[in-house]
Amino acid sequence: MTILSFSELTEKCEKENKAIYQITQEEEAKLLEAEIDVVRLKVLEDLLAMKDSIKHGLKSTEKSISGWCGDDCAKLADKYAHSGALFGRVFEKITTYALATSEENLRMGRIAACPTAGSCGIVPSVIIASAEEKKISEAQQINGLLTAGMVGLIISNKVQLAGAVAGCQAECGVASAMAAAALTQMLGGDVNTVINAVALALKNILGLTCDPVCGLVEVPCIKRNAFLAIHAVTACELALCGVESKIPADEVVDTLKITGQLMSPVLKETSQGGLAKTKTALELEKVLFKK
Amino acid sequence: MEQKSVFSVISPIMVGPSSSHTAGAVRLGLMARNIYKDKFKKVKFVLYNSFATTGFGHGTDKGLLAGVLGYSVDDVIIKNIFDIVEDVEYSYEYRQDISRHPNSVDIIFDDKMTVSGDSVGAGEIRINNINGFAANIDGSYHTLLLMYKDKPGMISTVSDIIQKQKVNIASLHCDRSSKGGVASMYVALDIPIGEDVVEQVKRIKDVFFVTNIRKLK
Numbered sequence: 074m075t076i077l078s079f080s081e082l083t084e085k086c087e088k089e090n091k092a093i094y095q096i097t098q099e100e101e102a103k104l105l106e107a108e109i110d111v112v113r114l115k116v117l118e119d120l121l122a123m124k125d126s127i128k129h130g131l132k133s134t135e136k137s138i139s140g141w142c143g144d145d146c147a148k149l150a151d152k153y154a155h156s157g158a159l160f161g162r163v164f165e166k167i168t169t170y171a172l173a174t175s176e177e178n179l180r181m182g183r184i185a186a187c188p189t190a191g192s193c194g195i196v197p198s199v200i201i202a203s204a205e206e207k208k209i210s211e212a213q214q215i216n217g218l219l220t221a222g223m224v225g226l227i228i229s230n231k232v233q234l235a236g237a238v239a240g241c242q243a244e245c246g247v248a249s250a251m252a253a254a255a256l257t258q259m260l261g262g263d264v265n266t267v268i269n270a271v272a273l274a275l276k277n278i279l280g281l282t283c284d285p286v287c288g289l290v291e292v293p294c295i296k297r298n299a300f301l302a303i304h305a306v307t308a309c310e311l312a313l314c315g316v317e318s319k320i321p322a323d324e325v326v327d328t329l330k331i332t333g334q335l336m337s338p339v340l341k342e343t344s345q346g347g348l349a350k351t352k353t354a355l356e357l358e359k360v361l362f363k364k
Numbered sequence: 365m366e367q368k369s370v371f372s373v374i375s376p377i378m379v380g381p382s383s384s385h386t387a388g389a390v391r392l393g394l395m396a397r398n399i400y401k402d403k404f405k406k407v408k409f410v411l412y413n414s415f416a417t418t419g420f421g422h423g424t425d426k427g428l429l430a431g432v433l434g435y436s437v438d439d440v441i442i443k444n445i446f447d448i449v450e451d452v453e454y455s456y457e458y459r460q461d462i463s464r465h466p467n468s469v470d471i472i473f474d475d476k477m478t479v480s481g482d483s484v485g486a487g488e489i490r491i492n493n494i495n496g497f498a499a500n501i502d503g504s505y506h507t508l509l510l511m512y513k514d515k516p517g518m519i520s521t522v523s524d525i526i527q528k529q530k531v532n533i534a535s536l537h538c539d540r541s542s543k544g545g546v547a548s549m550y551v552a553l554d555i556p557i558g559e560d561v562v563e564q565v566k567r568i569k570d571v572f573f574v575t576n577i578r579k580l581k
Binding site (some may be wrong): 229243 | 368372374375378380382383384386410414418419420421422423438439443465467475484485486487
């Protein structure tokens with residue numbers, strides 16, 4: 074899209090008195106040379122694919138190739154069947170759904186990359202769990218996903234969304250900012266509140282490295298999806314209460330990019346540093362490659 | 365800057381586990397297949413940097429192979445691709461080279477054509493070299509690729525042929541080995557051109573290779 078910064082987006086929304094999702098669907102319709110309804114239908118396809126991944130993920134305990142992961146979602150579901158989560162139903166569902174989707178991904182199951190596959194559990198869990206618990210309509214969920222999409226798009230125009238380029242900041246970090254934007258939109262936040270939630274979420278993931286053990290999208294990726302889904306809720310909650318980020322979103326994105334450049338290549342999806350080089354990781358590696 | 369679609373960040377729907385290392389790999393394979401076109405007997409993949417180090421764990425090897433065989437990113441068969449391949453000899457090589465993108469691959473068909481590309485994140489790809497000639501194909505446009513002997517007037521001859529079909533040219537890139545040497549031209553098109561047009565381009569004097577590359581879904 075032609076909108077390259079959050080300040081430009083704010084200006085456009087205010088000038089035309091429109092929400093971010095309205096601008097997004099209009100721009101996308103122009104790009105596709107299609108009606109807005111066609112764009113919304115395509116977004117709905119994504120949303121339904123996300124719901125399917127959750128559904129499959131909740132049912133399966135099939136382990137990954139490594140045998141390390143695949144049954145954590147079931148542990149949450151079991152516990153919550155008997156006693157609720159400390160922070161109630163929304164927290165319960167978000168963490169469970171995030172793990173369900175991420176585990177489905179590691180089994181080479183079908184998911185929607187949002188923005189990437191390694192971070193695929195964050196946006197869906199936040200949108201779908203909140204919608205179920207807060208009775209948010211499908212149309213509103215589509216608005217949320219469109220808002221998340223615009224946020225991801227603006228960031229991706231400045232920095233490639235790949236762990237190999239900017240670490241996990243650019244994957245789970247950006248997903249968390251997108252989820253914060255979606256939720257803030259769905260809960261009625263205006264343009265400034267949405268973008269403020271983005272800035273708050275992004276500021277607090279700066280420096281996040283990509284150090285997967287043995288190069289698998291498992292450790293620490295899967296559990297990180299649950300953590301950063303909740304991170305998105307915190308950003309949304311603060312923004313809705315009027316807490317403002319002192320550093321504007323655009324400057325935070327620039328910082329994310331620079332931090333990514335400063336990050337050593339050993340911490341960028343090469344599995345040559347960080348958690349991937351711990352004593353335990355090296356032991357796991359030995360066992361794995363014996364298989 | 366070229367306008368990007370919102371769906372580049374909220375999709376694709378794909379099989380996991382990695383958009384850059386699995387879906388990106390499938391799309392690089394698909395694009396290379398679209399470029400080579402011929403039925404191939406042998407394919408070799410040279411994986412670089414992060415593709416080489418962590419590709420195994422992300423199913424990059426499976427994704428690349430599935431792509432050159434024509435499977436799409438959301439096909440659950442990718443997981444078991446090694447079990448179903450017949451009649452194609454495939455091999456892998458792993459290298460480190462800091463002059464290359466972190467997620468980079470050379471795909472070599474029948475020892476005849478080398479297609480090089482990068483997976484640049486979120487499943488997006490870029491083909492940047494074909495048989496030693498710089499390219500810039502991201503799969504978002506139908507692209508006419510030709511190689512020819514460098515000489516004046518080639519751009520206008522080719523664009524005239526396309527113009528007559530009332531097809532709009534989105535962008536055009538040329539590269540050459542030396543003045544009067546081998547040159548390449550990439551013409552990105554808004555709508556695909558027919559094989560009859562490709563035949564016309566093939567008949568231009570001193571053109572020795574033409575391929576009509578379909579965009580990716």
